[in-house]
Amino acid sequence: MxxxxxxxxxxxxxxxxxxxxxxxxxxxxxxxxxxxxxxxxxxxxxxxxxxxxxxxxxxxxxxxxxxxxxxxxxxxxxxxxxxxxxxxxxxxxxxxxxxxxxxxxxxxxxxxxxxxKQYDLAINQFNKSLEIEKSIGNKLGLAINYHNIGYAEEAKGNLSSALSNFQKSLDYNNMIDSETGRLICYNSIGEVYLKQENYEEAEPIIKEALNKALNIDDQYYISASYLNLGQLEIETNQLTSAEKHLKKALDIATSYNLKSTVAESSKLLSELNRTKKDFETALKYYQQAVEIENTILTEQxxxxxxxxxxxxxxxxxxxxxxxxxxxxxxxxxxxxxxxxxxxxxxxxxxxxxxSLFIIHRTKALKRDKHILTLEQDMLRSQMNPHFIFNSLNSIKLYIINNDKTNAVYYLNKFSKLIRKILMASKEKETSLKDELETMKLYMNIENIRFDNEINFNITVDPAINTEATKIPSLVLQPFLENSLWHGLSSKDSNKKIDLTVSKKLPNFITVEIIDNGIGRIASHKINEKKKLERNSVGIDITKARLANFSESFQNSYTLEIEDLYEDETPSGTKIILHIPTKLKANITI
CATH class of the missing domain: 1.25.40.10 (Tetratricopeptide repeat domain)
Known part of the structure; x- marks a missing residue:
């Protein structure tokens, strides 16, 4: 606006x-x-x-x-x-x-x-308004007028008629899904129940009205709801709680110059203090109520x-x-x-x-193109021909050696992995549970070429719901591949990778990948001789995908890489990845 x-x-x-x-x-x-x-x-x-x-x-x-x-x-x-x-x-x-x-x-x-307090004149005006609203089919106007007629009937002591009109108003408010309208009707129905001494039905509807008022943050209705709750508590002999809620109603009404609510809450506080035999305080509140009412109800x-x-x-x-x-x-x-x-x-x-549509559409197309490029690059990275060729060669070796059990076992694993990679290529994100299962399959296949020497462990904090937690699909694979081929491939024995998922920061999950390889410095020297660049490109693609994924969340991802040492000797590498989990609030313009 x-x-x-x-x-x-x-x-x-x-x-x-x-x-x-x-x-x-x-x-x-x-x-x-x-x-x-x-x-x-x-x-x-x-x-x-x-x-x-x-x-x-x-x-x-x-x-x-x-x-x-x-x-x-x-x-x-x-x-x-x-x-x-x-x-x-x-x-x-x-x-x-x-x-x-x-x-x-x-x-x-x-x-x-x-x-x-001119109730018959009021009803006459409401009926005139009601006829107009009916003629134009305005449900909001019908809800308002039925409620006001109910209020006038209640003031005249016609409680059954009042309750019927309040219910009609509530029905129309439900049709138009008006939370404020429902709040007003709940307060009014609660007041009628109080007058009928039907405290059992009054309590839940009055408390629901207060919750709705607090959610809407309209001080006018918040003060009215506290007033009703205080009156209920007086009737049910909860005097301490009643005094607390009535004072809240009085404070809000005084702050916002809501004279009628000031008068009503002062009257009830007077009644409460009279019950407690604190007549001086009761008189003070009663005089305050009369003074406020006189400013409204004057002959003039x-x-x-x-x-x-x-x-x-x-x-x-x-x-x-x-x-x-x-x-x-x-x-x-x-x-x-x-x-x-x-x-x-x-x-x-x-x-x-x-203009706004064209700008928005252009940005969306560029973003979609960028995402598509990333997904294609990611798929090419995961479906690397060397990986497929080497995996099939390893399985072929089992077949040549007539080791049918392992051949069938790893061929089954390999087919599941390829299927998961192809399925993941169609989705921008996946559940943490599916991602971890895919990483197990990937490590099982890669471990064939390491003669099953690698001890790979996954540990997940039980407090994390792995099915509900979403992350970009196949986002962990490049880090594991890095650990395998840059950290462990040049190591002789005792090869280990630990993948841990925990909740160290609010609104994030933390994924740590720790290997006990030769470290980044030694690996860099070896890679310079071999002129390998594919893994660094895979990490760059992954970073871009994580950045794109983070746009829908309140916080962005963070990635840390630590070199581990024992007695100043490189003892491995630690990847720390913080992935956001709390989505941005919807903003309507």
Missing amino acids: KRLLSVSKNISAFETCSYALNALGVIQRNISKYDEAIALHEEAKTYADKAKSTEFKIISLNMIGVVYRRMDMVKLALDHHTEALKIAYSVINPSLAVTKNIAVSQNSIGNIYLAL NLQYVNDIAVEYENENKNNQIKALALENESVRLRLERNKQILLYTSLLIGIIGI
Whole structure:
């Protein structure tokens, strides 16, 4: 949204600026940053005025009213909602957005009546909003209005009717998969159960509501959930826990100026301290509750609401009559202007979208080409003709010597290895379990040429789930080949390779390959004479594959090679490979 706002400002797309600012304001409201939310919605209204957009002005006014209503600032909330209604009713043949906002205004005015305990007036407004939402098939609006009707019925003492409306609201929230909607319904259903003294059913649903509120991180609903949990614990005589949770509700509500919740939590803390016979503290909390309620429920506020309600009903009719005479011309001009804005905005967004797609596609193709090249190089490295030729020669020697058992045994191993290599060439990654099994097969075949002199051991930390852990396929083979042909091939006896898999670092698995060969310095001298380069190329390919594999993880791989010494004499080489296991979080743009 910030990016959209920046681009829209640069091209003076004022309606889009208003849209983006309202969206940012809703985000701030949902995390209880009300002052920031109001500032953003006010700026959105300014851009709506610049664009001369009736729709976006109505939306901005309603959004400001919703924030003030959350803060229990009745007059300011009502002023903005009624202004939105006046403008909306002046529109002939209103668009879907204008119709939705008429419903929003009426719903919000109903909520203001709720705060002022004018329940019948509130239900009347909710029913008006409900009819509009039904006509346009807006499930979110239906969920909100059914919940609000349930709240008013609950306040009137009609608990069965309240529970029925809350359940309807929950059904619609489940249809649209709204986690916030479910949280609100759970809190309300829990409150009804409390009033019915059905504590067994109240407890799990109230605790579930608190968990959802904490996950969403909306302080308004977090404070409401702690309030319900504290009330439940008072009823079930868990006074210590109740006091803790009610104080949390009070602290949050005070911090975010949530007056209704401050009043309710203060009342319950007063009741709790009276039960504990701490009458002084009980009186203090009760006085605080009364003081807050008096700022909301005043005769002046009630009269103000009634006067405004009558005023906007009358003015709506007058506005509609006046608007009919001018509507045809204004509609034509607005449509022309909106067409131009839509055309330019669509063209710009289309160009940006196509450009981003081309850039993304080009990068993806380059990456896929690079991956394919690496996989082909890897397969060529694993299917080295010398390895295949030498392996088959070793098996042929068993056949010539009429050693059928070993011939069949190693031919079977060889065929399994080739099949695994070919299968691995089709996959970018494999399970650690499959990789270790493939390495056992590889070492079994290679060991034929060493007259089975090599003692190869694999040790895996039991805490590691080898089936769930993914690594690049055949990534360990070049390191084992290096140990064999550069470390052990020139050694006379006592040849050993240990492969250990452990969990030494969080979010990594550590693979250590230790050989007791002649060391890298002596091996380098021998290779210079033989002019061998294949293994170093194989390691380079492996590094590139590991780097590509690591792009999907929070951390990159690391590779360390240590020379081992005994009494300053080279005694082998140690490969330490840290492979990442924790994937990056999904980011939605």
